[in-house]
Amino acid sequence: MTREEVATAIRNLIVERLHLRISPNAINDDQPLFGEGLGLDSVEALEIVVALEERFGIVVKDTEDVKDFFYSVDTLTTYVLGAVGHAGQRSVGHVGN
Amino acid sequence: MEPEPALVITGVGVVSPFGVGIGPFTDGIRRGKSAIRQLDPAKWNLSSSCTAGSVPDFRPEEFDGDYRFLRLPRITQFSVIATDLALRDALFDPQRTSGEAVGVFSGMMHGVMDQTEHYYSTIFDKGAKFANPLLFQSTVPNATVSEISLRFGFKGMALTITSGAPSSFLALKMASIALRARRIRTAVILGAEELSSRTLGTYRLLRRLSPTRGGEELSCPFDAKRNGMILSEGAVAMIVEAEQEAEARGVTPKAAILGVGAAHDACGTAGRDGGGLEGAMREALAAAHIPFTSVDYIAATGNSSRVLDEVESAAIRRVAGASLRPHVRVSSIKSMLGESFSAGALLGVAACIAAIRNGFLPPTVNYVNPDPLCELSHVLQPEDAAPEIAIANSACFGGNSAAVVLAGTHSAPMKGNR
Numbered sequence: 348m349t350r351e352e353v354a355t356a357i358r359n360l361i362v363e364r365l366h367l368r369i370s371p372n373a374i375n376d377d378q379p380l381f382g383e384g385l386g387l388d389s390v391e392a393l394e395i396v397v398a399l400e401e402r403f404g405i406v407v408k409d410t411e412d413v414k415d416f417f418y419s420v421d422t423l424t425t426y427v428l429g430a431v432g433h434a435g436q437r438s439v440g441h442v443g444n
Numbered sequence: 445m446e447p448e449p450a451l452v453i454t455g456v457g458v459v460s461p462f463g464v465g466i467g468p469f470t471d472g473i474r475r476g477k478s479a480i481r482q483l484d485p486a487k488w489n490l491s492s493s494c495t496a497g498s499v500p501d502f503r504p505e506e507f508d509g510d511y512r513f514l515r516l517p518r519i520t521q522f523s524v525i526a527t528d529l530a531l532r533d534a535l536f537d538p539q540r541t542s543g544e545a546v547g548v549f550s551g552m553m554h555g556v557m558d559q560t561e562h563y564y565s566t567i568f569d570k571g572a573k574f575a576n577p578l579l580f581q582s583t584v585p586n587a588t589v590s591e592i593s594l595r596f597g598f599k600g601m602a603l604t605i606t607s608g609a610p611s612s613f614l615a616l617k618m619a620s621i622a623l624r625a626r627r628i629r630t631a632v633i634l635g636a637e638e639l640s641s642r643t644l645g646t647y648r649l650l651r652r653l654s655p656t657r658g659g660e661e662l663s664c665p666f667d668a669k670r671n672g673m674i675l676s677e678g679a680v681a682m683i684v685e686a687e688q689e690a691e692a693r694g695v696t697p698k699a700a701i702l703g704v705g706a707a708h709d710a711c712g713t714a715g716r717d718g719g720g721l722e723g724a725m726r727e728a729l730a731a732a733h734i735p736f737t738s739v740d741y742i743a744a745t746g747n748s749s750r751v752l753d754e755v756e757s758a759a760i761r762r763v764a765g766a767s768l769r770p771h772v773r774v775s776s777i778k779s780m781l782g783e784s785f786s787a788g789a790l791l792g793v794a795a796c797i798a799a800i801r802n803g804f805l806p807p808t809v810n811y812v813n814p815d816p817l818c819e820l821s822h823v824l825q826p827e828d829a830a831p832e833i834a835i836a837n838s839a840c841f842g843g844n845s846a847a848v849v850l851a852g853t854h855s856a857p858m859k860g861n862r
Contacts, residue, residue, distance in 0.1 A: 364578070
């Protein structure tokens, strides 16, 4: 999966899982997900965590630096690519539904 | 010691199979219309077609287009909209009132069905680590009262009672205690249920749905050919406060709550005699300090089931004793709306208020064949009348029962109430 493919998947899963009424393409890669950006809340962040784990077959660890990766689609993409590489998976497939 | 305050209902909000608002509801029961319709099996995820009292053309986006509202369970959307309507009806502006003095008291029998099924299906199918955090927070039993407290800024207390069909009456009883103790000044009372393929399937399996014993699929309470209930959904919210509080706000109450009673049959279906409903009616009348002879109308809990309609009839006859007069009229609006449990209980209260304020009695439609076991003075056609005191009953198969005695406040017909 290329970086753009991962970013596209993340945009899609944010819109689908949170039932946002916007097009995935309306989320800019560097747009903040919380606060003044999309305005997501803490439970929605957890929903994204579960969705990322299911979609990419990774484990999002509950560490302090993880919060920084939840800043935007771009930083999340970096995190996912790193986590996938760390997990040593040969390919990132669609896990579950 | 200061006397306990008299309690009044100052606002009513209804989301029912007749539509959104008290207007379509009052018009429907006044005309004796049926709100029961054929469900689309594809839309409702049903294996076969059936009829039910679904809320028609429900478009939550017309109320609030935000994605956080639109992803809420249907029952929570019903509840928020009913609460908003009730607050407007009561001329109660949450933004101009101290939230600490307002409590939310909800009664739900089944609560959130569709999203709860989805939540647990994910856990069972994929494992607990894939449980949806969003679904968790919207499917816990207190999700609805929390949503209402958050949205309107109510900080007094938020209580959810799940104790069968009379849950909303029990919520009213708890709210009455809190109001009389002056722990809060205003209470939002809520009863809500949502239709789902799960409840429809379960009640069919339990042989509770019409046509349980063959015959026509029909809600016909107290009729000899009744063969089970038709399920339904909706939400009713009521604003309850002390009479002085309403007076101080310059608001004309819709009705006075004279008494609330609650009891249990404490026996199985086979030996059931309606002792719970009898006890509930007696307690409510005693709290109201009025004899049964003062009652003009009873909004029955009769839901077209063989047992419940029979035991309610027996309970009413026992409470009436020798005093059962022709003008103590009885009807069940579930003949038009179906059974929506805790929502249905408060719909009965809304029917009493509409009857008292607008001068009519709603009928039990579909009643054709008298059943000697259900002998009462049934209202079979819409009637012009002037009921002043009414009882709303609620009971369910498990034996839990409650009753509310209501009276008019000799005020103008509902104005500004949707």
